[in-house]
Amino acid sequence: MIVLSAIKRVPESIKKHIQHTFKEADFLWCHGIEEAEQHLNKAEIFITYGEDLNDALIDKAKHLKWIMVLSAGMDRMPFEAIGERDILVTNVRGIHAQPMAEYALSMILQVARNAKVLYQREKEHAWDRSVPMAELSGSNMVLLGTGAIAQETARLAKAFNMKTIGVSRSGKSKSYFDETCTVEEMHTVLPEADYVVAALPSTPETSYLLTKDHFALMPARSVFLNMGRGDLVESSVILEAVQQEEISHAVLDVFEQEPLPKDHPFWKEEKVTITSHLSGISPQYVPRAFEVFERNMNAYLNNGEMENIIDTKRGY
Amino acid sequence: MIVLSAIKRVPESIKKHIQHTFKEADFLWCHGIEEAEQHLNKAEIFITYGEDLNDALIDKAKHLKWIMVLSAGMDRMPFEAIGERDILVTNVRGIHAQPMAEYALSMILQVARNAKVLYQREKEHAWDRSVPMAELSGSNMVLLGTGAIAQETARLAKAFNMKTIGVSRSGKSKSYFDETCTVEEMHTVLPEADYVVAALPSTPETSYLLTKDHFALMPARSVFLNMGRGDLVESSVILEAVQQEEISHAVLDVFEQEPLPKDHPFWKEEKVTITSHLSGISPQYVPRAFEVFERNMNAYLNNGEMENIIDTKRGY
Numbered sequence: 001m002i003v004l005s006a007i008k009r010v011p012e013s014i015k016k017h018i019q020h021t022f023k024e025a026d027f028l029w030c031h032g033i034e035e036a037e038q039h040l041n042k043a044e045i046f047i048t049y050g051e052d053l054n055d056a057l058i059d060k061a062k063h064l065k066w067i068m069v070l071s072a073g074m075d076r077m078p079f080e081a082i083g084e085r086d087i088l089v090t091n092v093r094g095i096h097a098q099p100m101a102e103y104a105l106s107m108i109l110q111v112a113r114n115a116k117v118l119y120q121r122e123k124e125h126a127w128d129r130s131v132p133m134a135e136l137s138g139s140n141m142v143l144l145g146t147g148a149i150a151q152e153t154a155r156l157a158k159a160f161n162m163k164t165i166g167v168s169r170s171g172k173s174k175s176y177f178d179e180t181c182t183v184e185e186m187h188t189v190l191p192e193a194d195y196v197v198a199a200l201p202s203t204p205e206t207s208y209l210l211t212k213d214h215f216a217l218m219p220a221r222s223v224f225l226n227m228g229r230g231d232l233v234e235s236s237v238i239l240e241a242v243q244q245e246e247i248s249h250a251v252l253d254v255f256e257q258e259p260l261p262k263d264h265p266f267w268k269e270e271k272v273t274i275t276s277h278l279s280g281i282s283p284q285y286v287p288r289a290f291e292v293f294e295r296n297m298n299a300y301l302n303n304g305e306m307e308n309i310i311d312t313k314r315g316y
Numbered sequence: 317m318i319v320l321s322a323i324k325r326v327p328e329s330i331k332k333h334i335q336h337t338f339k340e341a342d343f344l345w346c347h348g349i350e351e352a353e354q355h356l357n358k359a360e361i362f363i364t365y366g367e368d369l370n371d372a373l374i375d376k377a378k379h380l381k382w383i384m385v386l387s388a389g390m391d392r393m394p395f396e397a398i399g400e401r402d403i404l405v406t407n408v409r410g411i412h413a414q415p416m417a418e419y420a421l422s423m424i425l426q427v428a429r430n431a432k433v434l435y436q437r438e439k440e441h442a443w444d445r446s447v448p449m450a451e452l453s454g455s456n457m458v459l460l461g462t463g464a465i466a467q468e469t470a471r472l473a474k475a476f477n478m479k480t481i482g483v484s485r486s487g488k489s490k491s492y493f494d495e496t497c498t499v500e501e502m503h504t505v506l507p508e509a510d511y512v513v514a515a516l517p518s519t520p521e522t523s524y525l526l527t528k529d530h531f532a533l534m535p536a537r538s539v540f541l542n543m544g545r546g547d548l549v550e551s552s553v554i555l556e557a558v559q560q561e562e563i564s565h566a567v568l569d570v571f572e573q574e575p576l577p578k579d580h581p582f583w584k585e586e587k588v589t590i591t592s593h594l595s596g597i598s599p600q601y602v603p604r605a606f607e608v609f610e611r612n613m614n615a616y617l618n619n620g621e622m623e624n625i626i627d628t629k630r631g632y
Contacts, residue, residue, distance in 0.1 A: 267441040
């Protein structure tokens, strides 16, 4: 059985561990699809970030039975060709949860504790004990989304003695949320939000889900953070909400257009904090992704239950 | 019964609540000791930050039975005169725990996620996804101290899936510490520290407890944070450790000399982050302090058990 990997720079320690764990398989470690392409016709299993496949390559991969995608985004997968051949697809949905939850807490702590002003004081060599400090403890976080990322964020928020309110399509209650409600009921919870944290994927339903009216409902003290997808809300709506002091601050990791253009007004707005779509970046990413592969490979070999199986018709 | 307060700017809502709760007492709310002094001879209970008393004032306070200090620092209290008269002293030890623990997590998240570099990129309007990001999850925190502040910090660290190791005089095990050891055993735990967080009070035993040798034991990747007292370690020792890359970063909220002099080399060192002794500052401070007063007042009136009673001989 040939397992082909197109993942670049897999640490030697991981390769060794995987090979040692699955002695029955031959692993071919390639540096990207350019190198992997020549072996596709022999591979039964293909490990990829999911951005390098197309119909022609699927056609070439005569013996392919399982594609392990080491990513959560599936928009570039040629699902039609894959579905016709009944090739199994799994991904690593959920492994962004930990770094993204740490990002969210890190950023709201920075805003609450006025980190930008403190850095400025440090640069000025100025001792200043009058910079206002807020506490997370006792404040409310409204999370848009109740999936793995939102849930891990809610878990941390609860450790900080915050109240957590989750907004989802179903409104079903979930662990680490004190309350949950449906998208239609969102207007009832926004007025009590100190922090509104968006961790929604990009789907037709979430596209431009947030409008001017939602921001008008948030308290003037509230902080909006978006680490989901940039098309959740128009840039101009966020900018207006901040400039008209409908909210006190926006922390944005995702944007309608990425990279964010150099002349975008967000860059100049002091009450907007920008990070470059890095909330999910972590040195633990590749090790965790291969842990999912390892569990799935075990299941694959032993007819067990594999995790994160993708419905090739729906694409998620 | 007259209860005299010298606390400035007590919110009206708190005054009302306290008066309403204890109808049997007459409360005199004064703006500092200058205003309070004239009433001291009538007061049975005195509420103070503990920095405004002296032997002469204690002498004046003929009917005084209890001093409620809304602070944790007791170094300016005239304990001899107080002890001779058998006046009860209580303080609000422990109420700094929440903001200080949030400070600690906020600062180590900032260092782990390279917040200073990210702010610089934002100022340059530069999209940059190559800034290295670390995760707290899976890393080790060594806490110097296992008191209320260290314990609350350890609780939050554990929520971030960190391992917590407490160092104290007794080495006794305590909640939220995976391990504890004595000060004498500290050298055995420092080599595995990703974060060394000092939350020790200033006592003869902790004064200059940390030396060059301790920093030599910390890993080059480690971050040192001091939010206890500035005399835990000489400034020059920290500076050398950072400059010689024995540690990767120092976060300092307390200093041998405060305010930190404008020409101190710390200000210029990029790997030293300075805050102006503000880790304990919180808008919740006064409300929480009066909650302690309220519980103690209930106990005082009903011969119950009061909390945080100070031994006037030892001074803590």
